[in-house]
Amino acid sequence: MSTSSKAGYHHGNLRETLLTTAMRMLEEGESFSLRAVARRAGVSPTAPYRHFADRDALESALAAEGLRDLKADLLKGGEPPRSVSDLAEFGNVYVNFALRRPALFRLMFGNECDDTNDDRVRAAAEVHELLGGVLGGIFPDADAPSLATAGWALVHGLACLHLDGKLATTSPDEVANRVRSSFDAIFSARASASK
Amino acid sequence: MSTSSKAGYHHGNLRETLLTTAMRMLEEGESFSLRAVARRAGVSPTAPYRHFADRDALESALAAEGLRDLKADLLKGGEPPRSVSDLAEFGNVYVNFALRRPALFRLMFGNECDDTNDDRVRAAAEVHELLGGVLGGIFPDADAPSLATAGWALVHGLACLHLDGKLATTSPDEVANRVRSSFDAIFSARASASK
DNA sequence: GCAGTATGTTTACGGTGCTCACATGAGAGC
DNA sequence: GCTCTCATGTGAGCACCGTAAACATACTGC
Numbered sequence: 001m002s003t004s005s006k007a008g009y010h011h012g013n014l015r016e017t018l019l020t021t022a023m024r025m026l027e028e029g030e031s032f033s034l035r036a037v038a039r040r041a042g043v044s045p046t047a048p049y050r051h052f053a054d055r056d057a058l059e060s061a062l063a064a065e066g067l068r069d070l071k072a073d074l075l076k077g078g079e080p081p082r083s084v085s086d087l088a089e090f091g092n093v094y095v096n097f098a099l100r101r102p103a104l105f106r107l108m109f110g111n112e113c114d115d116t117n118d119d120r121v122r123a124a125a126e127v128h129e130l131l132g133g134v135l136g137g138i139f140p141d142a143d144a145p146s147l148a149t150a151g152w153a154l155v156h157g158l159a160c161l162h163l164d165g166k167l168a169t170t171s172p173d174e175v176a177n178r179v180r181s182s183f184d185a186i187f188s189a190r191a192s193a194s195k
Numbered sequence: 196m197s198t199s200s201k202a203g204y205h206h207g208n209l210r211e212t213l214l215t216t217a218m219r220m221l222e223e224g225e226s227f228s229l230r231a232v233a234r235r236a237g238v239s240p241t242a243p244y245r246h247f248a249d250r251d252a253l254e255s256a257l258a259a260e261g262l263r264d265l266k267a268d269l270l271k272g273g274e275p276p277r278s279v280s281d282l283a284e285f286g287n288v289y290v291n292f293a294l295r296r297p298a299l300f301r302l303m304f305g306n307e308c309d310d311t312n313d314d315r316v317r318a319a320a321e322v323h324e325l326l327g328g329v330l331g332g333i334f335p336d337a338d339a340p341s342l343a344t345a346g347w348a349l350v351h352g353l354a355c356l357h358l359d360g361k362l363a364t365t366s367p368d369e370v371a372n373r374v375r376s377s378f379d380a381i382f383s384a385r386a387s388a389s390k
Numbered sequence: 391g392c393a394g395t396a397t398g399t400t401t402a403c404g405g406t407g408c409t410c411a412c413a414t415g416a417g418a419g420c
Numbered sequence: 421g422c423t424c425t426c427a428t429g430t431g432a433g434c435a436c437c438g439t440a441a442a443c444a445t446a447c448t449g450c
Contacts, residue, residue, distance in 0.1 A: 008446085011398075034438060044399050046439075051397090055438065110305050113344060113360045124361055139384040143376060147384060149353075149362065150377035154345065157352030165308045166319050167344065182345035189334040189342060189382060205415065205428055228406060239430045241408075250407065343447090 015051040017041050022062055026103040034058065057136060059107050060120050066108040067123035070097050071130060080134050088183035091155040092176050096157035099175065105163065109156070127153055158182060210246040212236050217257055221298040229253065254302050255315050261303040262318035265292050266325060275329050282333060283378035286350040287371050291355035294370065300358065304351070323347055353377060 011017065022037045030036070034055050035045045052058040073093050081087045098105040113120065132148025139147055157181055161167050169175050206212065217232045225231070229250050230240045247253040268288050275285045293300040308315065327343025334342055353374055356362050364370050 014397080016325035034439090045437095046400085047398055049439075065440065102280070106305070109355060109359050109361070111359065128361070135225060142384050143380045146373070146376035146380035149356075149373060150349065150381035153352030153356055154349045154381065155352070156356060157348030157350070158344075160304060160355055161344075161348055161351060164304050164306065165322070166304070167390075178341070178344060181341035182348060185341035186340045186349065186381060187384060189330075189337050203415080209428080229408090230406065240406095241410095241431080242429055244408075 003150060008035045011041075011043060012045060014041070014047060018048055018051060018058065019061060019065070022058060022180075023065065023104070026062065026107070027101060028070075029103060032103070059111075060113075060118055062104065063108045063113070064118065064120035064123045066104045067127055068121065070094070070108070071123070071127050073097050074127070074130055080137055082138065084138070084183060085180070087134070087151075087187075088180040091158065091183060092179050094155045095159045095162060095175060096172075098163050099172070102163055105159070108180070109160075154182075154186065155179075166178055206238060206242075209236070209238060209242060213243055213246060213253065214254070214256060214260070217253060218260065218299070221257065222296060224298060227298070232314070247300075252267050254306075255308075255313055257299065258303045258308070259313065259315035259318045261296070261299045262315065264296075264324055265289070265303070266318070266322050267324070275332055277333065278311055279333070279378060279382045282329070282346075282382075283375040285329060286353065286378060287351045287374050290357060290370060290374055291352045291367075293358050294367070297358055299312075300354070326350075349381065350374075 017158055018037055018041055021041045022032065025040065027039065034048050035060070038045050038048050041047075048058065052061070073096075074090065077090065077093065081090045113124070128148060131152045132144060135142070135147045135151045136144045142156060162175055162178075167178065169178075199276065210366060213232055213236055216236045217227065220232065229243050232253070233240050233243050236242075243253065247256070268291075269285065271286065272288065276285045308319070311350060326347045327339060330337070330342045330346045331339045357364055357370055357373075362373065364373075
């Protein structure tokens with residue numbers, strides 16, 4: 001019973017509890033603060049400092065978890081995409097993640113992320129690789145790393161612009177259609193000069 | 196002399212001064228606070244509230260200014276791009292803006308921007324239209340609005356990913372090259388199934 | 391059992407956004 | 421030119437925040 005949360009003076013597994021508490025607050029759209037997380041976890045305001053160097057450290061841990069969740073979402077589709085339209089659905093998974101968990105998405109991206117020695121950078125790299133692999137499968141003749149970056153940027157940009165309200169959006173269906181048509185448009189674009 | 200800043204009890208044009216002061220603080224990478232801006236402007240901590248409803252209002256005003264600056268940067272090149280490689284340079288202007296003025300860029304994007312009745316949304320729309328016009332000129336056969344969105348997303352994603360350190364980056368040249376090769380890769384990608 | 395250490399608490403400091411009551415003085419109407 | 425008004429700036433004060441330091445507790449290995 002050493003790992004259970006018996007709620008004595010020593011919590012037992014505060015670190016884990018803080019992470020799940022903070023994550024739940026993010027999901028609920030609550031504004032985030034170290035003290036608020038501690039309060040909600042039923043612990044003194046400075047207790048988190050025994051487990052996280054500072055607020056950024058907690059956020060980084062959450063961001064890493066979010067990146068792993070995002071990767072899991074992307075893999076959930078089963079078969080990797082094989083066509084551009086498959087690819088658009090893949091992109092929609094990414095965009096939907098951002099819209100479904102906006103506060104978390106903003107933690108994952110939207111700040112410096114210069115974390116030396118963190119598993120956060122690894123999680124981010126894995127997302128990059130995953131996208132690269134998918135695109136490489138569909139476009140075998142392309143410059144794979146560049147296309148991976150371009151693909152990531154495209155879908156990430158769509159997610160950000162939607163998230164920030166830069167693209168008028170009324171319904172989820174509309175978002176999905178916009179993502180699809182954007183993929184279609186850019187992957188079928190032919191320069192006029194090359195005619 | 197009614198509009199000069201004579202520094203009596205009444206500042207004269209505090210609103211303008213606050214904006215320029217705040218903008219300079221952003222450029223210098225200083226962390227931003229209403230009180231700090233007021234301090235630096237030599238005015239009491241609550242004076243800004245006479246000109247901005249709250250912190251968000253100040254930020255929104257700065258964001259609008261930033262969006263206009265970005266548009267101006269994009270237009271500065273003179274002739275609109277005519278080829279994909281021209282387009283990549285165009286994208287580099289966008290990315291460079293983000294990297295040169297990161298704090299401002301994060302204000303412009305990176306938050307809700309649900310500003311009803313602001314000139315901020317207009318400024319954002321103008322950037323969108325500008326990109327749409329440019330892309331439409333190069334790809335006359337494409338679905339113009341979708342391609343505009345896709346192009347914006349691509350370049351915006353590149354900017355965000357670089358800004359957030361998601362793409363290992365050592366020198367500005369390296370960034371520029373990555374942007375170029377990303378543009379090349381995605382605009383020349385041919386699906387294997389279409390062979 | 392006992393020492394040492396990991397973990398949680400308390401108190402405190404300076405900073406923040408924001409509200410409200412008050413001070414000032416520029417400009418409108420006479 | 422005088423006064424009244426009201427936009428504009430000030431000040432004190434609230435609740436919150438992140439963080440540090442000193443202290444309390446209880447698990448752990450010996």
